[in-house]
Structure formats: C-alpha cells, structure tokens
Amino acid sequence: MNIVIKLVVCTLTVVLASALLTNVHFPYFYQSLVTGVTLAVAGYLTEKALLRRETFWLTTATDFVVTAIFVYIFAYFFSGAYITVVGAILIAAFLTVIEFFVHLWLLSTGRTVKSS
Numbered sequence: 001m002n003i004v005i006k007l008v009v010c011t012l013t014v015v016l017a018s019a020l021l022t023n024v025h026f027p028y029f030y031q032s033l034v035t036g037v038t039l040a041v042a043g044y045l046t047e048k049a050l051l052r053r054e055t056f057w058l059t060t061a062t063d064f065v066v067t068a069i070f071v072y073i074f075a076y077f078f079s080g081a082y083i084t085v086v087g088a089i090l091i092a093a094f095l096t097v098i099e100f101f102v103h104l105w106l107l108s109t110g111r112t113v114k115s116s
Contacts, residue, residue: 002106003044009098010043011036013091014071023087027080035074039067043099051112056103063099068092 014036018026026032043063050059072088075081106112 002047002102002111003040005102006040006043007037010040010095013095013098014039017087017091017094021087021090023084024075024091025080025082026075026078028078031078031081035071035078038074039070039095042066042070043095047103047106047112051103051106053107056107060096060100060103064092064096067095 011033014024014026015029015032017024018032026035043066046062046066047059050062068088068091071091072083072085075083
C-alpha cells in the first residue's frame with residue numbers, strides 16, 4: 001500500500017512541478033514519470049531501511065536530502081530537462097511534508113516491521 005501511495009504522489013508532484021514551476025522543466029512526460037517512479041522506489045527503500053519510532057526524524061530528514069539531491073542530479077540525464085537548486089528544494093520540501101504524515105501513519109498502524 002505504501003509503495004502505491006509513493007508512486008502516485010511522487011509522480012504527480014514531479015509532473016505538476018514541471019508544469020507549474022519555472023525552475024523545473026521536463027520537456028517530455030516520460031521524463032517526469034521516470035523521475036517520479038524512481039523517487040518513489042528510492043523513498044520506499046529508504047523507509048524499509050531506516051523507518052522506526054526511534055529514527056522518525058532521521059528518516060524524514062534523509063528523505064528530504066535524498067530527494068533534493070536526486071531530483072537535481074537526475075534531471076541532467078534527460079535531454080532538454082533542467083532544474084534549479086530552488087526547484088529541487090521545492091519538490092523535496094513538498095514530498096517531505098507528505099512523507100512526514102505517511103511515516104506517522106506507518107508507525108501508528110504498525111505497518112513497518114521495525115516500529116517496535
């Protein structure tokens with residue numbers, strides 16, 4: 001269930017950021033789609049590795065840093081795509097706010113094995 005949420009939210013965030021922000025540009029839809037899906041997988045693996053009650057804030061901060069760096073660097077792999085540092089930080093900040101609530105939900109419902 002968590003990976004489905006991440007796939008939808010990450011992909012929509014990158015697509016909307018590319019459409020609405022002047023400092024984020026993916027000229028082809030597949031570029032936003034691949035970036036969003038890759039972000040979702042990376043976030044899911046980060047949660048599997050780190051998320052538990054004792055590391056809640058560490059996991060949330062790690063999500064922010066990894067997302068910002070990843071989005072900034074990943075844009076250079078696509079022809080015609082570009083992103084500024086501010087654009088990467090905006091995407092990372094938005095996704096981190098959502099991740100904050102997702103992490104709370106995962107821990108409160110016991111959906112993470114490491115929450116005990």
